[in-house]
Amino acid sequence: MNVTVENLSPIKKKLSLEIAAETVAVELENAYKKIAKTADVKGFRKGKVPREILRQHYGSRAQYDATGPLINNSLYKALLDNKIEAVSQPEVVNSGVVEEGKSFSYEAEVEVRPEIVAKDYSNLNLEKEKFSFDESVVEKQLEQMANSKMQLEVTSRKKARDGDTVVIDFEGFINDTPFENGSAKDFELALGSNSFIPGFESQLVGMKRDQEKEVDVTFPEGYGAKDLAGKPAKFKVLVKEIKEKNIPEINDAFAKEFEAESLDQLKEQIKEHSMAQEKQRIEGQLQENMMNALVANNAFDVPEGMIKNQLLHLKDNFTQKLKEQGMTLEMLGMNDETFFTTYRDMATQQVKGELILDAIATQEEIVVEDSAVEEKMQAFADQSNVPLEQVQKYFENAQAMAGLKGQILQEKTSRFLLESATITEVEPQQPEQAVADDSEKEES
Secondary structure: OEEEEEEEEOOEEEEEEEEOHHHHHHHHHHHHHHHHHHOOOOOOOOOOOOHHHHHHHHHHHHHHHHHHHHHHHHHHHHHHHOOOOEOOOOEEEEEOOOOOOOOEEEEEEEEEOOOOOOOOOOOOEEEEEOOOOOOHHHHHHHHHHHHHOOEEEEOOOOEOOOOOEEEEEEEEEEOOEEEEEEEEEEEEEEOOOOOOOOOOHHHHOOOEOOOEEEEEEEOOOOOOOOOOOOOEEEEEEEEEEEEEEEOOOOOHHHHHOOOOOOHHHHHHHHHHHHHHHHHHHHHHHHHHHHHHHHHHHOOOOOOHHHHHHHHHHHHHHHHHHHHHOOOOOHHHOOOHHHHHHHHHHHHHHHHHHHHHHHHHHHHOOOOOOHHHHHHHHHHHHHHHOOOHHHHHHHOOOHHHHHHHHHHHHHHHHHHHHHHHOEEEEEOOOOHHHHHHHHHHHHHO
């Protein structure tokens, strides 16, 4: 097999391969043997058709059937022999025809990791928020915890008000015609939750039990069901029951439900946890500022395959978090296409950051010691409350261990960069300022 490698760009290579006639003959013979088992040729029993007759009737099929194995068996060997690390599935861009007695040639293109020489990464000037803690966070968290213990109870009030949950039957119509999935019975709807079509819930406020009403709404332009997007609709609604929230009182008895001895102890636990979360957020923001600076100082192209893989990773994490909340992408008016479009820039930035960190680690000869791997596995065991042996068994998988070492290496490289950086503490942004800054980024 003859292989020629051509650099099309820093992130793409082209391989031109020529496979010897002897190898072609072997794959053609294999193809004809498989065809012979089921070949139906008049005058011959199955499995007994002579090769020349097979060639006359099934020659084109044999050539086609031999092409796949010839490419599959040679392409990945060529990548290994030439030490080419593909980051996405190679693409055959030009293929010859398989013919008896002749060699077979084809061309394939493959994306590769860019070879980066990182620059301007020492003595970075970074900003970090000063740590401050708002004591009102504790009270807000207590309220959320109380709401989590909330029970819905049938109210004696005659009219529904904002915050109540109503049990309704409804049927939707567009131009007086019912539409698919537009009706339900005994549906529980929390008024003010904004979980229904805009304007629907507000029109139920003030309705009485057993009252019927027609509600007029318009589906949003970006509604998930395209056949309904932007269209006016009418819903016939019957209120069957009205329920109100019964929220427990926040006291020592309430605290004991969360395994605290008293309300004061529960407040202290919430404070400690919230402070730890805030410090973690600040450190995360500092890390993001550092990565943004590195990417700004190092311009290079990123393979499309790496971006797609990162998008899939982001989507898996995002959908898992939604699932834990009983939600889906569709409930947010999104699908795979809109998700990938929305988060493409984020995925690209993350891939660039990882590539730069890897390059810096190589340039600075930063390595992962066995002791660091053992410490990380112990940390996983402690956090997950599982035996260390179980964690170690999981990381016996080569791919899992490579991922673990990669994570440790990037964490170590980040610490190396932050140690040399000039970090200036700044006052925390107010919510209004954060929104204004985001708007400026979008406009630029």
